[in-house]
Amino acid sequence: MNSPAIILVRPQMGENIGAAARAMLNFGLDHMRIVDPRDGWPNERAVALASGAGRVLDTAMVRDTLGEVCADLNYVFATTARSRDLTKPVMTPERAMQHARALSAQGLKVGVMFGPERAGLENEDVIRADALITVPVNPDFASLNLAQCVLLTAYEWRRQDADIPPEVLELAGARLAEGGEVEHLLDRLVKALDARRFFWPEHKAASMQASLRNMFHRLPLTETDTRTLHGVVRHLAERTPKD
Structure with missing residues (x-):
């Protein structure tokens, strides 16, 4: 089964990129994509924090624009902690990863976007997504570290069983557009x-x-x-x- 691509959009700190790589590999994900990292690439601090997960960074796709890293994906989730003036399906990490497994079981390519540490994804980023992921956190303290958010998503992917949920899209021999x-x-x-x-x-x-x-x-x-x-x-x- 194709595992989802973890997409870090304009990450600001190498430490968070490295910690995200560790969180990914903890739960069997190794496909990282990075959009316009603030401190350039490669990043020594990312390597140091990745520790034994350095191979995730070694094979990471690094591009200047979000369009480039999403061009071959069939379905993209965007993580967000705030409401948007956009009509999109909203899922918990658990439900989103159930759906991701169903799509991947059909051979489709799935990605999950995570925004910059300071303010998260912008609306221009979220527009590219097919659905949103929102974590049901304490409303009085909703801020999540980038690596924590990646870890929650990776954990939910890992713990899902192989059963395909009922929301599988019947493609009738066609494929979803990239x-x-x-x-x-x-x-x-x-x-x-x-x-x-x-x-x-x-x-x-x-x-x-x-x-x-x-x-x-x-x-x-x-x-x-x-x-x-x-x-x-x-x-x-x-x-x-x-x-």
Whole structure:
């Protein structure tokens, strides 16, 4: 079974990256992806804190943008401690990892995003996710260390049994679209709509585009769906609008 990729988005301290690697390997996860680490890469402090889990760091994917590390993933969770003005399924770590196992059992690639230590993920990051993970912590002290949050997720992955939960998506021979395929479709759709002055008034254009992208990332689009929608966008772009 494919284990989920643990994605650290703009981590600020090497120590937390190393501690996250240890937490991952404790529970059998070894696929780490790092986006734009503040102190560069490689990081000596990360290696020191990783201790016996250094091999997780040795094979980590390090990229400048979130889009690059999510491009080949079929389903992405985002961890967050605060409410968002985005419509997404919200799960506990336990439920999320049950769902992750079901998806992985189908051969799909799953990722879990964790934000920077100071403020967590930004809305622009969360938009790329298919679902949210929220830990039911003490509301009077909700702050979790990055490595602690990774450990909770890895633990829930490890302790799930092999039974596939009932929410398995029936793909009927198709496969879920990868993140890069969805982004390519969205870029084309936004460009076509912008040419038709859809994003109006101008001061609302950014929020309208964010809502559109969030909606598409929330949908379980298949590869066939994206090809069909590319055809729809092309057909509409070629038609001359009537007054």
